[in-house]
Amino acid sequence: MCRSIYVYVLFRPKGCPVKQSNEAAQGELTPAQAFDALYAFCAPALVRQTYLLTGRRELARESVERAFQQAWQHWPEVARDRDPAGWVRATAYDCALSPWHRFRLRNPEPDPPPADTADRALLNALLKLPPSYRRTLVLYDGVGLGLPETAAETEASTPAAASRLTHARAAVAAGVPELADPAALHRRLAELASTERLQVTKPTTVRTCGERRTRFWTRAAIAFTIAIIGSTALTLRTAPTRYEPPLAPPQAVRGVPPKAALGPLSHAELDLRAKLRKEAGHGPERLMPDIR
Structure with a gap:
């Protein structure tokens, strides 16, 4: 909680005191009240960091x-997490640095740069860094996390986080030489985040939109499941119960001579046929040819 207070004080506008309600002091908060308190405490600072x-x-x-x-x-x-502000911060950073933003149908134009020349140079130097280097620099030199905490939040080892931090500082110092000192960089990051007029939505609106989004996706999942079950049942109903091999398509056979047509029988052939029909049904004796 001390780290969260430090983060809030670092990025909150000047003259904005830290408020604590009577319910929070007494520890009697409903889930909605606790969420609203966390939102009011962390949202302005997180918007500036993001x-x-x-x-x-x-x-x-x-x-x-x-x-x-x-x-x-x-x-x-x-609510049971030991650092709720850190949980929300990590999720906000992941959403902000997601590569899927480039495929958005509604891709807004880039924001106008800061009016101050020094702020514009610092922001340009930050945006030129790779996302992982930029996140490490903001967490360590902006938010003030330790190196192990920064490595854990960026899902990297401590040596990898230290290497990213060193290269990020060197890149920023190359663009803005007066920020080679880490203390000066920390101060300028806080000033750049505080000078921007960034508005946040009311916590009740955020909760309502979140609940509406959850209901929408729940209903969509139910409808999709019903469609899958219906299509499966229709397939089982109409599918054949045994395998029927497909019939091969007919093909013309070439090279076979045509069948010759039979002509009329002669008188001798007619007599032979009549003799065969007469003699074949009278017993086992065989028909012998008449050689006379």
Whole structure:
């Protein structure tokens, strides 16, 4: 919780005090009240942090809202987590850096750069970094996490996280030489995040949208399951019960001589036929040819 307070104070606007309700002090909160308190405590800071990762205000706000909607769907798990703010932060970062944003049907135009020249140079240097390097730099030098925590949240080993951090600092220092000092970089990241006017949605709206989205996907899953069951039943009903080999298509046979047609019988052939019919049914004696 101390880390969460530090993160909030680092990225909150100046003059905005940390508020704590009487219900929170007494520890008597319903799930909705606890969610609203976490949202009010972390959402403004997360939007500013996500803006440093994407450089887009609308995408940063959508990513944070999507993260809190998932947190509300898994609220029993999030409520028992030792760092709920870290759970939401990791989800928001994943949503913001997802490569699927490039396939969105509604792809907004890039946001206008910051008015200040120093802020614009710093943001450009951040956006040129690979996503994993940018995330490591924001977590370590912006949020203030330790190297093991940064490595765990970025799903990397500690040496890999240290290597990413070193290369990210070197790349930022190459673009903005006055930020070669980590303390100066930490201060400038906080200033850049605080100067942007980023709005957040009300927590009740986020909860309502999350519940509506959950109902929609639940009904879609039920309808899809019913369609699969219906198609399976129809297939079983109409499918044949035994295998019937397919008939080969007819083909013309070439090279066979045509069958000769029989002509009329002669008088001798007629007499022979009559004799065969007469003698064949009178016993076992064989028909002997008449050689006279």
